[in-house]
Amino acid sequence: MNSDFWSSSLKLLVAFIPVLIVYITCLYTYRLFFHPLAKFPGPKLAAISNWYEFYYDVIQQGDFTRHIQELHKKYGPIIRITPSELHIDDPNYYDTLYERAGRRDKYSYFSGRFGYASDSFSTIQHDLHRMRRKPISPMFSDKRISEFQSVIRAKVDTLCEKIGEYQKDGRILEFNSAWMALTTDIITEYAFARSYGQLEVPDFKDTLHEALIAIYTVGHFALHFPMVFPILDMLPDWFVLKVQPVLQPVVGLRYDLARKVKEIRDGINEGHKAVTHPTIFHELLNSDLPESEKSDTRLGDEAQLIVAAGLITTSRALSVASYHITANPSVASKLRKEIEASGMNDDLSKLDWHKLENLPYLHGCVREAVRLAHGISTRNPRLALDTELRYGDYVIARNTPVSMTNVDILMNEDIFPDPREFRPERWTGHPELDKYFVPFGKGTRQCLGLNLAQAELYITIAKVFSTFEFELFETDVSDVEMAHAYLVPYPKWDTKGVRVRVKDGHGSSGKAG
Structure with missing residues (x-):
């Protein structure tokens, strides 16, 4: 038988x-x-199968962003990069694809990256995304972030005290971890009125760096096999941690964030009453969102998004800034002199985000740091719901996934000559460049944390680099340049980060104040 x-x-x-x-x-x-996209140029292998993308994304470890740039050089400004998706490399088309007035759905294929989570970033439908984002947006308004500046200044002051310890004993400071500790403490304080206290951990060792790399690399694999995260969710945590120990902080973070949301719901976490600023999840739970949108699971997803987004992109921009400012003594000198001349560095409370924005050289340094950090480094597809799109002689049918990549614009040689160079001067007297400053995206899904990120960058760079001088230790540009595009950029895998010695000082401003 x-x-x-x-x-x-x-x-x-x-x-x-x-x-x-x-x-x-x-x-x-x-x-x-x-196929409706058969008329568009591009490699035949990409047209017939997503295995083409899989090869560059997974086998070649986050290389599809770079490869798409090569394809444009061969096939032109509009190409077919998968069986169902078009990609455009034309800086002047960005405002059309990501227009604020248009209704744009997210490509469902990309929401599978994190298991179709219910946070606003992963939300596919335009109208549902708008509903979920509406009660959060006021918390990131110019007014609210301006009111939150005192907290940012206090966290930066704590960081400066820690840097002062490195200055005294001559230890090597690893900037990447310091910046991640700073941004984590800021966003968790704003979200829950309870900071994670990572600035207090010796040598800033208790960060989420390795865990986030694991999540983003697994996420690239999950694009092609979307059941990965649902399966991981069903498996016992002990088994997941046995197979992938680096996920320990992520598993811990998931439970901790869910617990914090529940404590706020149950009235246990009333830390917001003891602080002078509103907090994201106290406000969110008291918003007019439908009750179904306030479940622990849904808000747990939102919490993970806000915390991860709030710490990783800003900390990377700070790492890029710290490398280039330190590597170029003339840049460091000009920056310090401008800040000192403004008189704002004499008193921490004077470091006002908008006043700092008006310092031309500091403004250029922040712009260059963010440009070279890239923000989101992978493509960002949209589906036009109400109308067909047009590009040149091509007509693109409604609901066709069309993407562009921020990196292509931010590193465009025609817009930014010698794009790999850190040149703060390029932003002085050239307001036309603002149109091409797209690391935060544009349109209805523009990065929610734009104002918070900029406030952190201006205050942190102004305070740290007017207070201390640094010299690089076994660090070069490859430690900050993108080598792998996993949603956000990562440098070479064997990097040890931006490491520096803190010099003895440069006069009266040489010690933390």
Whole structure:
């Protein structure tokens, strides 16, 4: 009987093979010659299968962003990069694709990156995203972030005290961890009125750096196999941690954030009453969102998004800034002299975000740091719901995924000559460049934390680099340049970060105040 079973199974398999071959042949023929995107240029392998993207994204470890740039050089400004998606490399088309007035859905394929989570970033439908984002947006308004500046200044002052300790004992300071500790403490304080206290950990060792790398690399794999995260969610935590120990901080973070949301809901966490600023989740739970949108699971997803987004992109921009300012003594000198001349560095309370924005050289340094940090480094597809799009002679049907990549614009040689160079002067007297400053995106899904990120960057750079002087230790530009594009950029895997010695000082401003 067992022999008969295996014999029948083998015959069925043999019979199925021709059917599979015919199916694949027909599918590939359709995609190459009869698909609505068949008229668009691009590599044939990309047109017939997502395995093309898988090779560059997964096998080549986050190399698809770079490869798409190469494809544009060969095929032109609009190309087909997967069987169903177009990509455009034209800085002047950015405002059209990501227009604020238009209704744009997110590509569902990309929401699978994190298991179709219910946070606003992963939300596919335009109207649902708008509803979820509406009660959060006021917390990141210019007014609210201006009111929150005192907290940012206090955290930066704590960081300066820690840097002062490195100055005294001559230890090597690893900037990446310091910046991540700073941004984590700021965003968790704003979200829950309870900071994670990472600035107090010796040598800033207790950060989420390794865990976030694990999440983003797994997320690239999950694009092609979207069941990855649902399966991980079903598995016992002990098993997940056994297979991938680096996820320990992520598992801990998930439970901790969910607990913090529940404490606020139950009235246990009343820390917001003891502080002078509003907090994101106290406000969110008291908003007019439908009760179904305030579940622990849904708000837990939102909390993970806000915390991760609030710490990683800003900390990377600070790492890029710290490398280039330290590597170029003339930049450091000009920056310090401008801040000292403004008189704002004499008193921490004078470091006002908007006043600092008006210092031309500091403004240029912040712009260059963010430009070279890139923000989101992978493409960002949108589906136009109400109308077809046009590009040149091409007509793009409604609901076609069309993407652009911020990196392509921020590193465009025609807009930013010698784009790899850190040149604060390029922003002085050139307001036309603001149109191409797109690291935070544009349109209805523009990065929510734009104002918070800029306030942190201006205050932190002004205070730290007018208070201390640094010299690089076993660090070069490869420690900050993008080598892997996993949603956010990562440098070479063997980097040890931006490491510096803190010099003895440069006069009266040489010690933390």
